[in-house]
Amino acid sequence: xxxxxxxxxxxxxxxxxxxxxxxxxxxxxxxxxxxxxxxxxxxxxxxxxxxxxxxxxxxxxxxxxxxxxxxxxxxxxxxxxxxxxxxxxxxxxxxxxxxxxxxxxxxxxxxxxxxxxxxxxxxxxxxxxxxxxxxxxxxxxxxxxxxxxxxxxxxxxxxxxxxxxxxxxxxxxxxxxxxxxxxxxxxxxxxxxxxxxxxxxxxxxxxxxxxxxxxxxxxxxxxxxxxxxxxxxxxxxxxxxxxxxxxxxxxxxxxxxxxxxxxxxxxxxxxxxxxxxxxxxxxxxxxxxxxxxxxxxxxxxxxxxxxxxxxxxxxxxxxxxxxxxxxxxxxxxxxxxxxxxxxxxxxxxxxxxxxxxxxxxxxxxxxxxxxxxxxxxxxxxxxxxxxxxxxxxxxxxxxxxxxxxxxxxxxxxxxxxxxxxxxxxxxxxxxxxxxxxxxxxxxxxxxxxxxxxxxxxxxxxxxxxxxxxxxxxxxxxxxxxxxxxxxxxx
Ligand code: NOJ
Numbered sequence: 321x322x323x324x325x326x327x328x329x330x331x332x333x334x335x336x337x338x339x340x341x342x343x344x345x346x347x348x349x350x351x352x353x354x355x356x357x358x359x360x361x362x363x364x365x366x367x368x369x370x371x372x373x374x375x376x377x378x379x380x381x382x383x384x385x386x387x388x389x390x391x392x393x394x395x396x397x398x399x400x401x402x403x404x405x406x407x408x409x410x411x412x413x414x415x416x417x418x419x420x421x422x423x424x425x426x427x428x429x430x431x432x433x434x435x436x437x438x439x440x441x442x443x444x445x446x447x448x449x450x451x452x453x454x455x456x457x458x459x460x461x462x463x464x465x466x467x468x469x470x471x472x473x474x475x476x477x478x479x480x481x482x483x484x485x486x487x488x489x490x491x492x493x494x495x496x497x498x499x500x501x502x503x504x505x506x507x508x509x510x511x512x513x514x515x516x517x518x519x520x521x522x523x524x525x526x527x528x529x530x531x532x533x534x535x536x537x538x539x540x541x542x543x544x545x546x547x548x549x550x551x552x553x554x555x556x557x558x559x560x561x562x563x564x565x566x567x568x569x570x571x572x573x574x575x576x577x578x579x580x581x582x583x584x585x586x587x588x589x590x591x592x593x594x595x596x597x598x599x600x601x602x603x604x605x606x607x608x609x610x611x612x613x614x615x616x617x618x619x620x621x622x623x624x625x626x627x628x629x630x631x632x633x634x635x636x637x638x639x640x641x642x643x644x645x646x647x648x649x650x651x652x653x654x655x656x657x658x659x660x661x662x663x664x665x666x667x668x669x670x671x672x673x674x675x676x677x678x679x680x681x682x683x684x685x686x687x688x689x690x691x692x693x694x695x696x697x698x699x700x701x702x703x704x705x706x707x708x709x710x711x712x713x714x715x716x717x718x719x720x721x722x723x724x725x726x727x728x729x730x731x732x733x734x735x736x737x738x739x740x741x742x743x744x745x746x747x748x749x750x751x752x753x754x755x756x757x758x759x760x761x762x763x764x765x766x767x768x769x770x771x772x773x774x775x776x777x778x779x780x781x782x783x784x785x786x787x788x789x790x791x792x793x794x795x796x797x798x799x800x801x802x803x804x805x806x807x808x809x810x
Pocket of ligand 1: 354357504505645713756763772
């Protein structure tokens with residue numbers, strides 16, 4: 321049946337309703353980047369140092385080929401070119417992030433950098449001149465060092481410092497912004513920055529600090545959300561969300577154990593971030609399991625911090641929309657319990673694996689599994705009260721030198737088709753798709769050894785020459801037609 325559909329659609333002209341499927345006319349299309357990954361100019365003027373500056377300079381060996389973001393794609397000096405490339409793509413939105421220490425060099429609002437503020441105002445003006453709406457992430461992993469020295473994200477007070485910083489952003493840039501994203505992927509920064517330590521700030525306290533960090537970041541998000549609602553929304557009329565990452569999991573076998581492993585996989589990733597925002601608390605399965613393990617490990621209380629009633633009231637319902645960063649799918653199977661091991665991995669208790677038929681990108685984890693996007697969207701919609709969803713990231717990584725990037729085109733085609741199916745067949749409330757990323761950029765731990773960009777960058781040339789890849793033109797056509805040629809509904 322599937323093959324029949326495919327064959328029919330392959331030979332039928334565009335415009336045949338059976339095969340060509342269109343997005344609603346107000347659907348938002350765009351691309352994303354983040355400040356540390358592209359800007360460079362790490363120590364220009366009075367910009368403060370942040371944890372990524374510090375991490376890559378202190379432990380260069382932690383990054384593939386000792387890469388760092390000192391210059392990156394030098395967006396600081398090439399923003400005009402990049403915004404022109406976005407405009408030529410016909411993109412309606414651009415998801416970008418602000419560098420906290422570029423705006424507030426010592427992290428606090430008592431000293432605001434004029435040069436930092438002017439830089440972002442120039443970007444906003446340029447975007448406005450091209451009719452591109454910014455989707456602005458206030459925090460994408462680059463905590464000022466001064467804040468790190470105060471304890472970073474294991475200090476619950478960080479939520480107040482962040483809220484202060486967010487209110488400075490609203491004051492300064494609110495007239496330009498209709499879509500705010502408070503925090504990018506609390507999960508990744510907390511699990512990798514405070515748990516396994518492979519990301520800045522490199523803290524290795526898995527099963528403890530990672531959960532504390534999640535609490536602080538969710539609280540930070542909620543405070544920033546309320547400040548906007550209470551003080552700025554009436555005049556600025558924008559919306560506030562958060563960008564959460566999640567994989568989708570499939571059971572490795574039909575066994576009950578593997579189905580339970582899937583449930584844990586989802587709850588220890590998506591649930592840890594989203595459950596408090598919708599229901600005011602961690603998922604019950606997470607509370608119970610970590611609580612029981614903690615007692616068996618001889619602790620007096622759970623390693624998972626209890627969310628206070630006051631904070632529940634702040635966190636619950638703190639969003640206008642939810643950003644989903646979806647990249648890939650894994651199989652999950654049950655891991656043998658090892659109570660002596662205090663770690664996020666043991667708490668979660670799953671083994672991840674992949675299908676040998678799934679196409680693999682240029683890293684160890686990214687397989688092209690578009691069906692996962694549709695499934696996770698439906699699952700979120702059913703289990704989290706049908707939130708309004710923006711795809712804040714979805715993207716494919718290949719080797720930096722590839723220009724004829726057929727795999728990326730396949731990935732985008734497959735995932736946008738899944739998105740349409742989720743929207744029209746499953747009735748998921750999704751209102752936009754933002755591809756990660758506009759250009760190749762500093763990919764954290766793997767440096768410049770892989771690239772997600774629609775545009776390739778020559779990182780060896782001082783000019784950082786930009787070359788649009790084949791996928792750039794594919795995506796441009798998709799945005800301009802607003803329709804997919806081959807996307808059967810089922
Ligand atoms: C998620 C992060 O937000 C972004 O910074 C990163 O580059 C992409 N995923 C790809 O790994």
